[in-house]
Amino acid sequence: MSIQRWDPWRDIVSLREAMNSLLEESFVRPRAGGVTTVGMPLDLRENDNAYVVETVLPGARPEDVDISVLGDSLRISAEVRDEGERSGEKWLVRERRYGRFERTITLPTHVKADQATADFRDGILTVTLPKADAARPRSIPVRAGSTATDKAIDVTASSETPADGAQPVTAEQPAQVATTS
DSSP, X not given: OOOOOOOTTTTOOOHHHHHHHHHHHHOOOOOTTSOOEEOOOEEEEEOSSEEEEEEEOTTOOGGGEEEEEETTEEEXXXXXXXXXXXXXXXXXXXXXXXXXXXXXXXXXXXXXXXXXXXXXXXXXXXXXXXXOGGGSOOOOOOOOOOOTTTTSOOGGGOOSOOTTOOOOOOSSSOOOOOOOO
């Protein structure tokens, strides 16, 4: 048998540890029967033709997912149902979420909602939203055309002498400016 020295500080719990313990014990997760709506994380990316939204919906079935587009807003909602208690069993740890999940995001531009597609595979929902024609980038071709100097009047082609008797200016002969002193 060993003898231990008594340490008065060993049994004292810090205020932070006591508050953490109190909050963890009193936290109650919402049940599926409630009206609680929980957000869902998602990814949004874009290419030249469309926006692609991906979100994770573990435990959801495709028939329980609702997607709607109004203007430039996309709304995704899904419901994951609770299996409930099984006879002869009790929960020891329960961290998976059940209930209604919903997320609404504003897209950068309008989309063609009637051409949108949704694919649900391995718990990942992928929604592809084609961009409206006004939102798609357009390439403007550059044509080689005439420049302002091509349209200038060629004074050397005229053989007539102007009415004031001055000689026309040609490219080979610079204009002379009369100065008075």
